[in-house]
Amino acid sequence: MYYVYYIFNIVPFVGCALLMLTFHRKALIKEITLVCSIVIFIASLYLWFFFDKLTSQLQFKLNLDWIIEKNLSIQYEVAVDGISIFFLLLTTFIFPLCILSSWCLLDKLNEGSLKFYLVNFLILEFFLINAFITTNLLLFYVFFESVLIPMMFIIGIWGPGDRRIKANYYFIFYTVAGSALLLFSILVIAFDFGSFSYNFIFEPVNGFILDKKLQIFLWLFFFLSFAVKVPMFPFHIWLPEAHVEAPTTGSVILAALLLKLGGYGFIRFLPLFPYAYSFYSPIVFSLAILSIIFASMAAIRQIDLKKIIAYSSIAHMNLSVLGVFSLTYQGLQGSLFLLLSHGLVSSALFFLVGILYDRYYTKLLKYYGGLVVKMPIFSIFFFFFSISNLAFPGTSNFISELLVLIGITEKNLSIMVLAATGMLFSSIYSIWLFNRLIFGNTKYIYIKNYQDLTRREYLLILPLLFLTIIFGVIPDIILETTYFSVKNLIFYC
Numbered sequence: 001m002y003y004v005y006y007i008f009n010i011v012p013f014v015g016c017a018l019l020m021l022t023f024h025r026k027a028l029i030k031e032i033t034l035v036c037s038i039v040i041f042i043a044s045l046y047l048w049f050f051f052d053k054l055t056s057q058l059q060f061k062l063n064l065d066w067i068i069e070k071n072l073s074i075q076y077e078v079a080v081d082g083i084s085i086f087f088l089l090l091t092t093f094i095f096p097l098c099i100l101s102s103w104c105l106l107d108k109l110n111e112g113s114l115k116f117y118l119v120n121f122l123i124l125e126f127f128l129i130n131a132f133i134t135t136n137l138l139l140f141y142v143f144f145e146s147v148l149i150p151m152m153f154i155i156g157i158w159g160p161g162d163r164r165i166k167a168n169y170y171f172i173f174y175t176v177a178g179s180a181l182l183l184f185s186i187l188v189i190a191f192d193f194g195s196f197s198y199n200f201i202f203e204p205v206n207g208f209i210l211d212k213k214l215q216i217f218l219w220l221f222f223f224l225s226f227a228v229k230v231p232m233f234p235f236h237i238w239l240p241e242a243h244v245e246a247p248t249t250g251s252v253i254l255a256a257l258l259l260k261l262g263g264y265g266f267i268r269f270l271p272l273f274p275y276a277y278s279f280y281s282p283i284v285f286s287l288a289i290l291s292i293i294f295a296s297m298a299a300i301r302q303i304d305l306k307k308i309i310a311y312s313s314i315a316h317m318n319l320s321v322l323g324v325f326s327l328t329y330q331g332l333q334g335s336l337f338l339l340l341s342h343g344l345v346s347s348a349l350f351f352l353v354g355i356l357y358d359r360y361y362t363k364l365l366k367y368y369g370g371l372v373v374k375m376p377i378f379s380i381f382f383f384f385f386s387i388s389n390l391a392f393p394g395t396s397n398f399i400s401e402l403l404v405l406i407g408i409t410e411k412n413l414s415i416m417v418l419a420a421t422g423m424l425f426s427s428i429y430s431i432w433l434f435n436r437l438i439f440g441n442t443k444y445i446y447i448k449n450y451q452d453l454t455r456r457e458y459l460l461i462l463p464l465l466f467l468t469i470i471f472g473v474i475p476d477i478i479l480e481t482t483y484f485s486v487k488n489l490i491f492y493c
Helices: 006-021 024-049 084-101 109-134 137-146 149-157 164-179 182-193 214-228 236-246 248-268 275-302 305-325 328-359 377-390 395-413 413-438 455-474 476-492
Strands: 057-070 071-079
Touching: 006 024, 006 057, 006 109, 024 084, 024 109, 024 214, 071 084, 071 109, 071 137, 071 275, 084 109, 084 214, 084 248, 084 328, 084 476, 109 137, 109 149, 109 248, 109 275, 137 164, 137 182, 149 164, 149 248, 164 182, 164 214, 164 236, 182 305, 182 455, 214 248, 214 275, 214 413, 214 476, 236 248, 236 305, 248 328, 275 305, 275 413, 305 328, 305 395, 328 395, 328 455, 328 476, 377 395, 377 455, 395 413, 395 455
Parallel strands: none
Antiparallel strands: 057 071
């Protein structure tokens, strides 16, 4: 099955080459990009179909020599387990939807700008896929940092706002500053272990364990890098700005995938620092609780639709961090589930806000109201994902947040109460936003003509709604697959 990885690596660059060779045919350029992303998605489904749920070991391994010197050996190592398989599927699933969401808007770009825009998307998908499936510390760092480059272009060039350069500056500065010392930590670990490969993570009996003092020191660098990506307070400032200034597809990728790199890093590298995770858990709990409450209260005060959802993302991602650092089976399962569920719900909310912006060219809440009268289908979708965001029973967010709270309760009851308080705030701003946007008087003074969802937009949102319900009603689809991988993590705790 390892040949599927060649599809992940070759198809994006083949697509880029075809885009460069296609002239004066915008429709064909868009179709090439869409076909490439669909091919990659089908390849990931192929891995999922043959995936063995009854083991925590790496599956479908591929090792290729990259740098071979006398005292240095670095290989291109990729594989999937019960954790990375879902992040792979989420990545390959979101990208075709992003291309479809901007299908009509892409016609407004000139040919050169259109090509560069879609090339950035294909390259970004390549980096994200490899960041989730690599089993080499150095390559993880390379792909982890490389996602900044195409995302920087997407925000800085095609962002609709006047502050996109400032947002880009925040995005680059915080992310690079957070990862500056990550490479140093990786080099120290590789020197101690004798290899950049982290296959030992999946072999608990014969696993490699760092010295406790070294864990306490090196974990801080890993934490700083991942905390910026999550993001946690006080490293969160870049995210609302980036969301507001990014195009709709950029916001979707930020919320659904780039933020997941931080959560994935916390989960994946737990076996490297089991003592440090336990040692620093009180500090992380404090920061995460502060982030949840602050972000929830900040969301209530926002007037920009994207900023409301951005602060909501901060709250949910930090709830996921609480689940990881509870170091319990339920907490880790819930954290993993929440990362995936949030990827679906936040994507849908940003798509819906993007639909409004594409029609009326404003994201400010004061210009909207009474949309249920003129846009009933849009209102139904927005209602569903609003209640999903506040973890209504029957949705995927409910199962994930319930598991996280159960896991935290096993660790510390007071922390659970504070986390639940943050969830209460999420209900407040979700209902408040829905009420202001959907009900009330229609503000014809600002918007004269309203248009409900088109067929393309309807079919774009429908898969996200379907998966949110399926995962909420049949959570074992995810929980059974991740069971043994999470049990393997608990072994180290």
